[in-house]
Amino acid sequence: MTTVETPPETGYWVIVPAAGSGKRMGADKPKQYLPLAGKPLIAHTLDNILGWPGVAGVVVAIAADDHEFATLAAAQDPKVHTVTGGAERADSVLAALQYLSARTAPDTTVLVHDAARPLVSKGDITKLLSAGPIALLAQPASDTVKRTQADQGSPRVSQTLPRAQIWLAQTPQKAPLERLRGALQAGLAQHPEAITDEASALELAGDEPELVAACRSNFKVTHPADLMLAEALLQHRQTLDQIQSGIEQ
Template sequence: MTSSQNLTPRPEDGFWAVVPAAGSGKRMGADKPKQYLTLAGIPLIAQTLNNILSWPRLAGIVVAIAADDTEFQKLPQASNPKVHTVAGGKERADSVLAALDYLSGVAAPDTTVLVHDAARPLVKPADIEKLLAAAPTALLAQPASDTIKQATSAEGQARVKHTLPREEIWLAQTPQKAPLELLRKCLRRGMSKSPALITDEASALELAGYQPELVAACRSNFKVTHPADLILAEALLQYQSEQIQSGTET
């Protein structure tokens, strides 16, 4: 399952990206894993990988795919010398750990790692630059713009318990950044002690006492989760393409 190309680390190498892509994406209600649904003519994960491959100072990408995945190697991106694969696991954290274990053999412990969702194809390169310039542990996130209600269940219905202070609420996105060995240790510790609390990489860092920096991201960096998200993502890709062609991209 593991692919190995040009793995000798060099001091001038930049950061690595990790893409967990072993899930099934059940909320899409499709007959195939979400990452292989078509977005603007090519699979969603291919759009995301094309985006990542455009990031400056990228040393490489490790994609964690399902052990029985037969689709990934059909993608043109799979033959890119910067793209490597490992067998992922049942949970997101298992897949990320598999990728980090692989990286630990080819990269220095303090190498910067950005973990990015396969279903976020529209992250802006400018936001990646902001994230790289942030604290050693950091993540892209969206400040809440709506009023946030905490719910409670009453007679089978969701009811408002109280309103949360919106200025304190951020919606976590990806990439999420940390040094390789630090993230690896925190994920392992968190998964052994409180696996239910590990919903992303930042949560593992938080459980270990770290406070990752929140870096505001463009609203286009949403996660394709439901069928309607594919329509929105395709419209945004078309808009971006028109901006590039007209020279008005922001």
């Protein structure tokens, strides 16, 4: 019996919150504009997104005083739109959802992706698009996970958590437009401190997002060392692409 694969979804939108300052990077500019392999970090992320199968458009939430985004080559792509983001990630995502709600159907699939994750693979995107309507990429924990007490002084272990039950959330995170918008609005009004990503808002609204295992390369650039690792992986991918191109020719 032949197994027929379900084709990935098409006509979805991607939201990229990019209004933050990236304080943990300790740089003199927002981390999304730090140089990576010859161009800003966010430029790699957008180039990646625009190559995903079936993407209808991208909404990037930028800071009100951001004058750098417009200089990017990807900013000139007709699929790329911008909105003014907010003080927190959830505010930026909500602003983008409000923008989309006036332009597309309420059941349109939306993927929210970090500007600082330039290395997500197309294979993982295809798996996410083929998953249930509410889902996210995530990485099963491979290290032993320890819980600490919220005490002063040096942290000490209070509990070892069962590793098999621990997943590390990544992006994109996927949901129908109006379902995500309603969950974020309610979550921000009632429990703003609990909203750390889109899945957390959907969980508060009663949903159980599906976890889709992703490659380790889909890490978030957060610290200076992450930039070096991302550049090495980008160069490796470019080398593989060149080899594959030569074979096909």
